[in-house]
Amino acid sequence: MGLVALASKLELGGERSDDLLAATAKSLTDAGIDLVVGKLIVENAADALQVCDQLKNSGITSLAIVDVTWQSDSLKYLFAQQLGLPTLYWATPYADTFSMACVQHFTSVLKIQNIPFQYVYGLPTDQAAIDKAVLVAKAGRVIDTLANARVALVGPRNYWRIAGAMDMVNEEWQFSKKFGSTIIHVEMEEITDFAGTVSDDEARSVLQDLASRTGKVNASDETLLYSAKVYLGTKALVAKYNLDVVVGECFPRYSGLLNLAASWLGDEGLVVETEGDIGGAVVQHILNTAASGDEVAVATILAETGSYDDENDHFNFAHEGSTATAYAEDVSQVRVEQMGDATQVCFIVKPLEKATVCSLVGADGDYKMLVANASTLEASQEEWEAAGTRLFAKLRFTEKPSKVMDTMVREGIGHHWLIKEGDYAELIQIVCDYLQVSTLRIR
Template identity: 85%
Template sequence: MRKDIDAVPEREIIMAPKMGLVVLVSRYELGGDRCDDLLAATAKSLTEAGIDLVVGQRVVENVGDALAVCDQFKNSGITSLAIVDATWQSDSLKYLFARELGLPTLYWATPYPETLSMACVQHFTSILKIQDIPYQYVYGLPTDNAAVRKAVLVAKAGHIISTLANARVAFVGPRNYWRIAGAMDMVNEEWEFSKKFGATIVHLEMEEITDFAEGVADDEARSVLQDLASRTGKVNASDETLLWSAKVYLGTKAIVEKYNLDVVVGECYPRYSGLLNLAASWLGDEGLVVETEGDLGNAVVQHILNTAASGDEVAIASILGETGSFDDENDQLNFAHEGSTATVYAEGVNEVRVEQMGDGTQVCFTVKPLKKVTVCSLAGAAGNYKMLVANASTLEASQEEWDAAGIRLYAKLRFSEKPSKVVDTMVREGIGHHWLIKEGDYAELMQVVCDYLQVSTLRM
């Protein structure tokens, strides 16, 4: 008997960055007497900035203090760390935090010249550089807005990286047994990608979805369609195709629940063109990434962007599309795709058209004007990756422009650079034709995430 999944709730990703805070000091150095005040003031600023803060149970002066606080932090669930240097002290203390915790860490120097705090941070970060360990630092008082903002970015980045390390990404679709220079059923890059980003790749067959879908009764599928009508739009596909899409939606939710998945990446060509598109659109509104063209890397980037957006007043969804055309005279770069995007990006559901395509549908609309979007795309191999990270805006599109683009998913973007320069840079730097648009400004946060993951960035 098919398992009932009606009670499966919509996915909700909660951004709750949890950071540890500790102050290091040598009582033999000038300025050590202000360490307790530094701890209290920094804790106040970070808590007021929205960080779920765990404060070290003591100011750290020696190895015993450091190990006690490390043990406290290990049991606290923190995903990032801020270390404030009240004075100069031995680098062996910070080494303990780096080795025992291994978390994204912010090294905080205070602007008191007699303490040599900045020199202490500089000394330790030079060691981290030699050891190829990523880091961030700030210089300022506990009330310094720029320093607190950097701490918030590090806390969010730590949360994202921790979430990513526990993510399961389903690679759905038929494969050959890939054996070229080694006896493996998986390709080396799957291992390399997992090591770099932390996510676990789960291999599934499309039949897991379609077999489930075939077991869904027509009446149940019609009931689902009624529930999803408010985010479906005008349907120009057959009743049979629409009913099948509802069943595929339920089948996709079934494998998500069965394997506790965070991302679903499905094959498109040559056998399953359009099969997952409408389901991906519906599930995108529910916070789940379903990528329909086998682009696992950019699907994981979508998951990162979803996690980054949690708690903000923006949609937990992003758009995947392809370079269309560009026009320097009108300062616009046109972006198109067959369409599998959440309809939250349309001006209204009445503007959405669900068209017949291949084995299913495509979800067609023009992306509404947005003052600020983040644009990302991941490229690379063999553990060496590069991410495009940029900001842009989306512009209103006319019916004529939509017609010219083939009446599919369509967006007009404006960058700070000329469109031809944007495309030239992408081509020169080897950025692929798939790229992502996310409402809101997450460029600086994505930069910090990439810094800690040691993924190089291309900023525009």
């Protein structure tokens, strides 16, 4: 995060500039933010441009601007125009400086220009202000990571036309413009052809290395060996294109092909989405980036709506199974089952006191994100069997399940739910604010 202070020698309070900047820098650094401090107190356009040049070359992904005194629009415009980063505007509680009025004025301008922002009010030691700055810094990192993400769409190209001579559909362009991520078209044969070059001995060696996060295998030896080869083929694809996310073709031709590889790679921090859901995969990438550095599972759970129980206040979520086994209570409870010629990874999601649930829908460049707080509950063997002994999670929101489902249906939220250990709802809300993605909050 970059940090700059703006002040005018013509206004009262300008003498506080150096102290306020130093105190704010200390508070933000102590809070764990990797900070780059502007080399000048910005008093005029020349100062602003020098600091912009400094920050442009520093690798920052967000910005905090402290209004020490009143300043004209034109100075903060330079930072917005030159840097274009998620920005926090910090007003200080000194009536003689009109700092709050300055922030209020400029945010009204930003509203007119449809430019997203966050603001705080308080001294450099104000904990609420510091916490918001931390969230903005994390949001900046998430957005930057998202903008540079390479997403492989593994499956058939769109060689059909309706009204326009494009090999890609309009939605791919719209999604890329909104989120910044680049979609790369590849074929499933790039994975399967590589898998065909892997020897059985090499695959067995991989299975030995992955035994600690595989669980009990009820699939055939041939299927398990091929899953190990697909795992290596997927890693080769990632290395070839320097990918951040893999979105695989699934039903009907490749059902389950990537499930076990996705589980293994999820534990390694890579998103492999197994059902052609680019939006869902990118949300997983967002959640994983949001949690980076925290002591939580590195992966995100992919689940689908199953049933709900209003009397006992929980949803039953299930999926054929491609989630990292870190979400099982113990790897001994994981079952790798045969599914046609492929596999599914089956277990009960362990109890999570705090979880964040997201889902993305939209079209024509207009997107909506479900952002919800929840927890997962302990489930019995009988409940697991009733759900088909697949991936299974009991999820509880603060609102009754029927009310949550009524809201989902009314708002058009899809059936893919992405569940992440930990509370990242406020951070995801800020990311969506900066990306201008509307949100549906369920707390």
